Structure formats: C-alpha cells, structure tokens
Amino acid sequence: MELNEKKIKIMEVAEKLFAEHGFSGTSVREIAKRADVNVAMISYYFDSKDKLLESIFLYRGDYLQSKIEDLLQDESLSSWKKLEWVTDEYVRKFISNQHLHRIISRENGMIHNGYIRNFIIQRRHQHYMILRGFVEQGQEKGEMKAGVDTLMLYTTLQSLTQHLVLNADFMQTVIFSETKRDPSFQELQDRTQQYLKVSMRAILQVDTIQMEK
Amino acid sequence: MELNEKKIKIMEVAEKLFAEHGFSGTSVREIAKRADVNVAMISYYFDSKDKLLESIFLYRGDYLQSKIEDLLQDESLSSWKKLEWVTDEYVRKFISNQHLHRIISRENGMIHNGYIRNFIIQRRHQHYMILRGFVEQGQEKGEMKAGVDTLMLYTTLQSLTQHLVLNADFMQTVIFSETKRDPSFQELQDRTQQYLKVSMRAILQVDTIQMEK
Numbered sequence: 001m002e003l004n005e006k007k008i009k010i011m012e013v014a015e016k017l018f019a020e021h022g023f024s025g026t027s028v029r030e031i032a033k034r035a036d037v038n039v040a041m042i043s044y045y046f047d048s049k050d051k052l053l054e055s056i057f058l059y060r061g062d063y064l065q066s067k068i069e070d071l072l073q074d075e076s077l078s079s080w081k082k083l084e085w086v087t088d089e090y091v092r093k094f095i096s097n098q099h100l101h102r103i104i105s106r107e108n109g110m111i112h113n114g115y116i117r118n119f120i121i122q123r124r125h126q127h128y129m130i131l132r133g134f135v136e137q138g139q140e141k142g143e144m145k146a147g148v149d150t151l152m153l154y155t156t157l158q159s160l161t162q163h164l165v166l167n168a169d170f171m172q173t174v175i176f177s178e179t180k181r182d183p184s185f186q187e188l189q190d191r192t193q194q195y196l197k198v199s200m201r202a203i204l205q206v207d208t209i210q211m212e213k
Numbered sequence: 214m215e216l217n218e219k220k221i222k223i224m225e226v227a228e229k230l231f232a233e234h235g236f237s238g239t240s241v242r243e244i245a246k247r248a249d250v251n252v253a254m255i256s257y258y259f260d261s262k263d264k265l266l267e268s269i270f271l272y273r274g275d276y277l278q279s280k281i282e283d284l285l286q287d288e289s290l291s292s293w294k295k296l297e298w299v300t301d302e303y304v305r306k307f308i309s310n311q312h313l314h315r316i317i318s319r320e321n322g323m324i325h326n327g328y329i330r331n332f333i334i335q336r337r338h339q340h341y342m343i344l345r346g347f348v349e350q351g352q353e354k355g356e357m358k359a360g361v362d363t364l365m366l367y368t369t370l371q372s373l374t375q376h377l378v379l380n381a382d383f384m385q386t387v388i389f390s391e392t393k394r395d396p397s398f399q400e401l402q403d404r405t406q407q408y409l410k411v412s413m414r415a416i417l418q419v420d421t422i423q424m425e426k
Contacts, residue, residue, distance in 0.1 A: 121383050128387060151387055152373070152408035159372035160365070170334050174341060174364055195365035202415040 003059070007045055010035045011056045019099040023053060023116075050115040053103075057123065060097045068130055072137065079138030083204075084197050086134055087157060090127065091193050094161045101165055128154040135204065144204040153203065157196060164192045216272070220258055223248045224269045232312040236266060236329075263328045266316075270336065273310045281343055285350060292351030296417075297410050299347055300370060303340065304406050307374045314378055341367040348417065357417040366416065370409060377405045 013035040017026040028049055032039045046052040067089075071082055094101065104120060131154045138144035164171075168188055175183045183191075226248040230239040241262055245252045259265040280302075284295055307314065317333060344367045351357030377384075381401055388396045396404075 117382075121386050124383055125387055125390070149404065149408050149411075151384065152404065152412075155373060155376055155384070156369060156412075159376045160368060163368055163372045169330075170337055171364065171368070173334050174338055177338070191362065191365065195362050198362075199365075199369075199412065199416050202418075203412050205415075 006035075006037060006041070007055075008059070010037060010042060010045065011052070011059055014052055015056050015099060018053070018056075018103045023049075023103055028052075053116055054119050056100060057119070060100060068133075072133060079134070079141055079143040080201065083131075083134050083138065083200060086131060087196050087200065088193055090131075090157060091161050091164075091189065091196070095165065095189060098165045101162065124158065127158070131157065138204065142206070145206050148204055153200065156199075160192055160196060164188060219248075219250060219254070220268075221272070223250060223255060223258065224265070224272055227265055228269050228312060231266070231269075231316045236262075236316055241265075266329055267332050269313060270332070273313060281346075285346060292347070292354055292356040293414065296344075296347050296351065296413060299344060300409050300413065301406055303344075303370060304374050304377075304402065304409070308378065308402060311378045314375065337371065340371070344370065351417065355419070358419050361417055366413065369412075373405055373409060377401060 010031065014026070014031045017031060017034065020026075026049075028039055028042055031052075032042055035042075042052065046055055068086070071077070071085065074082070077085075104116070128151065132150045135144060135148070135150050135153070139146050168185055171188050172183060175181070223244065227239070227244045230244060230247065233239075239262075241252055241255055244265075245255055248255075255265065259268055281299075284290070284298065287295070290298075317329070341364065345363045348357060348361070348363050348366065352359050381398055384401050385396060388394070
C-alpha cells in the first residue's frame with residue numbers, strides 16, 4: 001500500500017471514529033468532514049468503508065513480516081528464545097492496536113459473513129502460520145516436542161491476548177479480591193505474557209525421561 | 214429462583230429474541246407479545262430487562278454447584294480425573310448456552326459498565342473459584358504442581374471455549390486448508406476439550422526429576 005500524508009490522516013481519523021461510534025455507526029461523510037477532505041477522495045483512495053478498515057489493519061500491522069524472516073534464519077538464538085520473542089511481539093502489537101480489536105469484537109455479530117470477517121480470518125491464518133513456523137523449527141532441531149496441536153497453541157495466544165484487551169475488568173476484580181490491590185494494565189499484560197511463555201514451555205518441552213532413553 | 218411454566222416460557226422466548234435481534238434490539242413489549250403474556254406480568258416476575266437476562270443465565274447454569282461439592286468430597290477419583298470432569302463440563306455447558314454467550318459478546322461494548330457486565334464478572338469469578346478449588350485439592354495432595362497461575366489457567370479455559378463458539382469459522386478455514394476437509398463443530402469441540410486437558414496436565418504436572426529427589 002502506497003502511503004501519503006492525506007491517506008494516513010484519513011486512516012487515523014477513521015480509526016478514532018470507529019472506536020468511538022462503531023464501524024457501522026460511522027459514515028464516510030463524517031470521516032471526510034473530520035479529516036478535512038471530500039468524500040470522493042476517500043472513495044478514490046480506499047474504494048469502500050470495508051477496504052478503509054482493511055487498510056487501517058495493514059497500516060498498523062505491516063512491519064512484522066520482515067523481522068520474522070530474519071529471526072527464522074538467525075542461528076545464534078535457541079528455538080525457545082525465538083518463540084518467546086514472537087509471543088511477546090504478538091501481545092505487544094495487539095495491545096498497541098487495541099482500539100481496532102475492540103471495534104472488530106463489537107461488530108463481530110454484524111460483519112460475521114462479510115468482507116472484513118474474511119479479512120480477519122486471513123490475517124489470523126497468517127499469524128498462525130508464523131507461530132507454526134517457529135514451532136516446526138524447534139521440533140526439527142529436537143528442542144520441542146512433536147505432535148503438539150499448534151492450531152490450539154496459536155488459538156490460546158490469540159484468545160488470551162484478546163481476553164486481556166476486552167476483559168481486563170474481570171482480571172482486576174479477581175486480583176483485587178485476592179490482594180486488596182488494583183493492578184495496572186501493564187501488570188495484567190506482564191502476567192499474561194509470562195503465563196503464555198511458561199505454559200508454552202510446559203506444553204512443548206521434550207519429556208526428560210524420553211530424552212534420556 | 215422459583216420457577217413456574219409462565220416464567221420459563223418468558224425466559225425461553227426472550228432468549229430466542231435476544232439471540233436473533235440482540236439484547237438492546239429486543240423490547241419487553243415484543244417479548245410479552247411472543248410469550249402471550251402482558252408487559253406488567255414480565256415486570257412483576259423479572260423487574261427489568263437486565264434482570265430478565267440475569268434470570269436466563271441462572272436458569273441455564275444453576276445445576277452445576279451441587280455436583281461440584283459432591284465431586285470435591287469424592288475420595289475415589291484422582292485430582293486429575295476431577296479437573297478433567299470440570300473442564301469437560303464447563304465446555305459442554307458453555308456450548309449448550311452458546312446463544313446466550315453470543316448475545317453477551319455482541320453487546321459487550323454497549324453494556325460494558327452496566328448491571329449485566331457486573332453480573333457476568335461475578336459468574337466468571339464463581340467459575341474461577343470452582344476451578345481453583347480443584348487445583349488446590351490436587352496441590353494439597355501433591356498430585357499437582359504448586360505456584361501455577363490459576364487465574365490464567367481459568368482464563369485459558371474461558372477464552373478457548375468462547376473462541377470455539379465465536380470463531381469456529383476461523384478454525385474451519387485453517388483445518389480445511391491443511392486437510393481439504395470440513396470439520397464438524399463436534400470435531401472442533403472435541404479438539405478444544407482434548408487440548409485443554411492435555412495442556413493443563415503439562416502445566417500442572419509435578420516435575421518428574423523433582424519427584425524422584
């Protein structure tokens with residue numbers, strides 16, 4: 001996607017409006033007004049409101065792919081370190097885009113069979129393939145166990161991160177009742193990342209007894 | 214909650230309408246019309262639309278608690294068998310109430326700070342306490358590892374089950390691309406339950422080397 005200042009302005013304004021009023025509750029006319037451009041220009045750049053949302057996703061998520069390739073080639077790091085990097089990066093990236101994910105979650109019923117839904121499924125499929133690549137590398141090196149359900153492993157990563165964004169209030173309620181202390185969002189994020197890494201290790205570790213055979 | 218035929222009829226009609234048109238998209242007048250009662254009777258029985266939804270939750274989820282107590286006392290089963298029973302039962306129960314969970318998920322943005330939101334948080338807190346009870350029993354017996362983040366363990370159970378209900382299409386897309394076969398919902402449910410049990414074992418198992426010390 002070629003970017004220029006006007007395009008970026010439109011996307012940032014649209015993202016903010018979608019977050020405030022919902023995707024379906026925001027008109028292209030309103031976006032044009034706030035971004036100080038005319039409606040025809042939005043159509044020219046993005047074609048439709050669906051494609052505008054898709055462009056925001058691409059704009060917010062584009063940079064990861066090239067880093068992944070470098071990391072897969074890097075022989076100096078263990079498979080565990082790489083998997084942990086990917087896990088942390090996924091959570092961090094998701095959190096930094098949480099407005100977008102709230103929009104999607106809220107609209108999920110409405111756009112269930114639509115263009116955006118298919119786009120999200122494709123994106124998740126890509127993320128799953130990335131995680132699978134790292135796990136397979138670890139398995140080929142004998143550092144990780146074979147026969148693990150990698151789709152469910154990715155699903156756990158995706159679900160727990162989404163849970164963190166949408167249900168922080170639940171976690172805060174439980175932690176407050178147990179410790180009489182209000183945890184910050186950062187604390188919840190650290191705890192989620194820590195748990196993801198520890199549990200992935202537990203699930204993927206090669207059984208010690210088997211290794212000694 | 215005392216039940217009678219009329220009350221049950223109203224709840225079942227309301228649940229169906231909420232699932233079809235959303236919670237906020239369904240009026241008490243419409244519920245009254247379809248259930249063939251008058252609006253005053255709904256107010257008399259349930260007070261408000263919020264409390265009607267709460268009553269549906271209680272109606273759909275009430276029976277579990279007594280089984281839990283019996284199971285905790287049962288000395289003939291291992292801690293693992295008990296945890297697996299709770300896991301399977303949670304998923305099965307959630308799936309059988311999936312209309313309700315779709316409603317909640319779709320309305321999440323709108324009722325974020327409301328009465329229903331607090332009610333859901335309380336219910337989840339109860340479910341978390343149940344899971345914690347079983348894990349603590351296993352830990353006291355030395356069958357399960359101490360120092361595991363039980364809140365995140367519960368969150369995984371809750372998130373993966375919700376993911377199954379709301380994102381079956383994602384899982385189907387991935388499985389189709391890998392096997393050229395359309396999995397049934399039952400297959401996805403079995404796979405989720407299997408993964409939950411295997412991964413809980415991995416996370417909670419007492420390290421073999423430590424045990425031999």
